[in-house]
Amino acid sequence: MTLTIDHPLADATGEGWVLTEIHSEVLSLSQGLSDLIGRTAAEGRRPLIVSGEHARMTEPLAEALSSTQGHWIVRTHADGFYDARSGTRLDAPAAVLSLGGRLDPARVHPAFLRATIRSRLQLVVTVSTRHRVSRPVRLGGVLDAVSEVVTQAPPTHWGALEPLLAEWDRDDLTERSRRRMPNDSRWVAVSASPRPLAATVHVSRTGQGLEETTRVVADVAGADDAASTDLAGLARRSLAAAATVGMPLIGVVLGSIGSPDLARRATASPAPEPLALLVGPPGVRALGVDAAAWTAQVGGTTVGSPRLPGVLIPLGSIDGGGWQRLDEVVAPLERERLWRLLGLSPAVARLFFEGRGTEDA
Incomplete structure (x- = not known):
């Protein structure tokens, strides 16, 4: 994938999207991420954030991402990617942009269904x-x-x-x-x-x-x-x-x-x-x-x-x-x-x- 945006957090770009991958347990609305999301949206593209499967995202970042029609994508340790919102398997992160219609349960990644503490x-x-x-x-x-x-x-x-x-x-x-x-x-x-x-x-x-x-x-x-x-x-x-x-x-x-x-x-x-x-x-x-x-x-x-x-x-x-x-x-x-x-x-x-x-x- 070819970079076409000059930003230190932009790891990859493509038609209509800019991707950043973050190796952190907590994804928050930092100055760098806010700037990347804003510049991406200003260019008419959609921001994609890729993280590990055990990361968690703060509400302010989740809302900023939603307001720009962005997506959170999870890279699993050994079994590809999935959409953090629906759990749908993805061949590549950018495939999230083509998702639509009703969710197919057969395409849900098993990591999305694992139990977490919600009490x-x-x-x-x-x-x-x-x-x-x-x-x-x-x-x-x-x-x-x-x-x-x-x-x-x-x-x-x-x-x-x-x-x-x-x-x-x-x-x-x-x-x-x-x-x-x-x-x-x-x-x-x-x-x-x-x-x-x-x-x-x-x-x-x-x-x-x-x-x-x-x-x-x-x-x-x-x-x-x-x-x-x-x-x-x-x-x-x-x-x-x-x-x-x-x-x-x-x-x-x-x-x-x-x-x-x-x-x-x-x-x-x-x-x-x-x-x-x-x-x-x-x-x-x-x-x-x-x-x-x-x-x-x-x-x-x-x-x-x-x-x-x-x-x-x-x-x-x-x-x-x-x-x-x-x-x-x-x-x-x-x-x-x-x-x-x-x-x-x-x-x-x-x-x-x-x-x-x-x-x-």
Whole structure:
């Protein structure tokens, strides 16, 4: 393979892709990787990260890779490659770009099916919020609100790259995002509380103002802990708190089973379950539905201003039922039309259903 990009981490390139291979147990959003991913995406290519089969990837790097339609590929010790998301065998790393359609179980690599320690219940909260630039804007409010609900404290550290060294500061985040306009900004934050939390905040300028997309992954409880019985309630309280910040567009909370360090592994894991859905005032208005009548029909509650209410709808539990209920609630509203009416970019829309299953990836 011939190198055509001048970057110290680029190990190989080809038509539409740039590959880097990392021999490390932890794959994180370092300065070098962030630069490579950004430059690769700017050239219209897709980044490929190759690692060993026992590596783990931090949430901020996984999201940066997903936002640029990149892939994590695993090189096994003696049996070729596989896609870390679906487990599909690959003849070569670049073959991941031609994957599509439903997963063929016969093509799943055995290393993908090996058991790993996943003993913690997690919440994955994703909320898109709009801010009017005609008013003073202070970013990071959704992250603050969700963190207070889940951990009883704000995040502790933030920055653009890992490791995060600066203390959490919404005013600094707002000012640095403002200086980068009209370019997008993507920030990372963590909480070192007894309930670990990792989050990203994506800020972009749109025709309607500033759009802030917040994604939080938080450790909540062990499967047998008392807190596990209130996972769905915690999900609803998280969205209700997020709905008080700016103009919420849409939000969803998934419940998942993960590892204590919040990092992703290149092995199979149970699909997450939708726990709660928030449709903000712009979505309610654009869809032409009456918020009170809709909540009465689907079993939700109104949130926010009585004049411009949003809708908060409980879905399933960690034990299941959420995807079916979500389809029942959203299908009559045409999910793709909802994203379009809200003006969400495809990359942002993908965040809300990233974990549904490999057949939908």
